[in-house]
Amino acid sequence: xxxxxxxxxxxxxxxxxxxxxxxxxxxxxxxxxxxxxxxxxxxxxxxxxxxxxxxxxxxxxxxxxxxxxxxxxxxxxxxxxxxxxxxxxxxxxxxxxxxxxxxxxxxxxxxxxxxxxxxxxxxxxxxxxxxxxxxxxxxxxxxxxxxxxxxxxxxxxxxxxxxxxxxxxxxxxxxxxxxxxxxxxxxxxxxxxxxxxxxxxxxxxxxxxxxxxxxxxxxxxxxxxxxxxxxxxxxxxxxxxxxxxxxxxxxxxxxxxxxxxxxxxxxxxxxxxxxxxxxxxxxxxxxxxxxxxxxxxxxxxxxxxxxxxxxxxxxxxxxxxxxxxxxxxxxxxxxxxxxxxxxxxxxxxxxxxxxxxxxxxxxxxxxxxxxxxxxxxxxxxxxxxxxxxxxxxxxxxxxxxxx
Numbered sequence: 001x002x003x004x005x006x007x008x009x010x011x012x013x014x015x016x017x018x019x020x021x022x023x024x025x026x027x028x029x030x031x032x033x034x035x036x037x038x039x040x041x042x043x044x045x046x047x048x049x050x051x052x053x054x055x056x057x058x059x060x061x062x063x064x065x066x067x068x069x070x071x072x073x074x075x076x077x078x079x080x081x082x083x084x085x086x087x088x089x090x091x092x093x094x095x096x097x098x099x100x101x102x103x104x105x106x107x108x109x110x111x112x113x114x115x116x117x118x119x120x121x122x123x124x125x126x127x128x129x130x131x132x133x134x135x136x137x138x139x140x141x142x143x144x145x146x147x148x149x150x151x152x153x154x155x156x157x158x159x160x161x162x163x164x165x166x167x168x169x170x171x172x173x174x175x176x177x178x179x180x181x182x183x184x185x186x187x188x189x190x191x192x193x194x195x196x197x198x199x200x201x202x203x204x205x206x207x208x209x210x211x212x213x214x215x216x217x218x219x220x221x222x223x224x225x226x227x228x229x230x231x232x233x234x235x236x237x238x239x240x241x242x243x244x245x246x247x248x249x250x251x252x253x254x255x256x257x258x259x260x261x262x263x264x265x266x267x268x269x270x271x272x273x274x275x276x277x278x279x280x281x282x283x284x285x286x287x288x289x290x291x292x293x294x295x296x297x298x299x300x301x302x303x304x305x306x307x308x309x310x311x312x313x314x315x316x317x318x319x320x321x322x323x324x325x326x327x328x329x330x331x332x333x334x335x336x337x338x339x340x341x342x343x344x345x346x347x348x349x350x351x352x353x354x355x356x357x358x359x360x361x362x363x364x365x366x367x368x369x370x371x372x373x374x375x376x377x378x379x380x381x382x383x384x385x386x387x388x389x390x391x392x393x394x395x396x397x398x399x400x401x402x403x
Contacts, residue, residue, distance in 0.1 A: 003024070018044075020039065137180070216355040226243060244288050244291045307321065
């Protein structure tokens with residue numbers, strides 16, 4: 001049981017007035033919230049909990065008090081209707097963040113705010129996925145502002161069919177739908193929408209089949225890539241970056257652009273993986289030495305490669321630079337190269353890491369060594385990673401038995 005009343009604060013301000021507050025009592029606990037309004041004690045009625053007519057702004061202040069009275073009653077009613085257990089701090093927080101029944105937040109507005117929060121947290125990759133998902137939904141609904149109530153079981157089924165018709169892979173569709181589900185979960189936790197609006201109770205993502213096997217290049221295909229005659233600088237850069245990663249234990253591009261000159265000792269590079277914080281060291285091959293010389297930075301730069309300007313080490317800047325280079329200068333021309341080599345695979349820069357790990361797996365290198373080479377912190381991560389790579393040993397056993 002909760003009770004509240006509008007009253008005056010016991011202490012008097014310098015000007016002789018007292019602050020108008022809301023006093024709450026619940027479960028034998030009490031608290032108060034200031035309305036940022038005040039009056040003299042002779043201008044206040046404790047019986048009606050309102051300002052008397054002898055106050056010059058009594059109508060304005062009383063209307064303000066009445067507005068807050070309705071807000072509090074509405075919030076308490078919402079808590080009780082939803083059968084939500086709440087404390088006084090919960091109530092105060094809801095009052096401070098109250099937007100009103102007629103000022104609902106749309107799905108679009110909520111996701112755009114989430115994207116901004118992700119960017120501020122330097123989670124640029126996740127922000128990009130959310131942004132692409134929102135744009136896809138807007139194209140499907142043929143409108144910019146989408147309401148939570150418009151995303152239902154049936155609309156999700158239709159959206160899934162729409163994505164399939166557009167040629168999206170099942171893995172892409174799965175990522176987008178999981179993104180939508182995450183937005184709904186956050187909105188429910190934030191009390192933006194009710195649990196009854198959750199469409200994923202009926203729409204099951206587990207039914208969406210995804211191919212978790214990672215694309216990779218065989219060692220023969222790597223040789224084809226090494227010998228490929230590039231047609232333009234973009235192709236040359238994309239090829240060189242992929243090969244540098246392959247021969248550098250599958251280094252991620254974010255770690256490649258962050259390599260500093262002090263990371264290079266003799267012919268060995270030492271760095272800390274951005275993703276895991278694990279320490280990784282590798283010896284440069286002759287090919288990687290030539291690639292490094294080709295793209296060596298100017299003398300004033302702290303970095304090895306001439307990608308980062310002005311020695312900027314801001315994380316958001318680095319991640320934005322990473323995504324821009326991967327999208328425009330590596331993955332796009334790399335796809336053209338793979339097409340020209342007549343390799344029917346969806347290869348991106350990250351596949352260099354898959355290719356490196358697959359090469360070790362095919363040679364039956366121990367999982368402990370692969371773990372260290374990939375810069376994983378624990379063996380479970382390596383086992384999980386290798387499980388998504390092809391297994392020629394199993395193929396050979398089956399071949400010997402049934403063929």
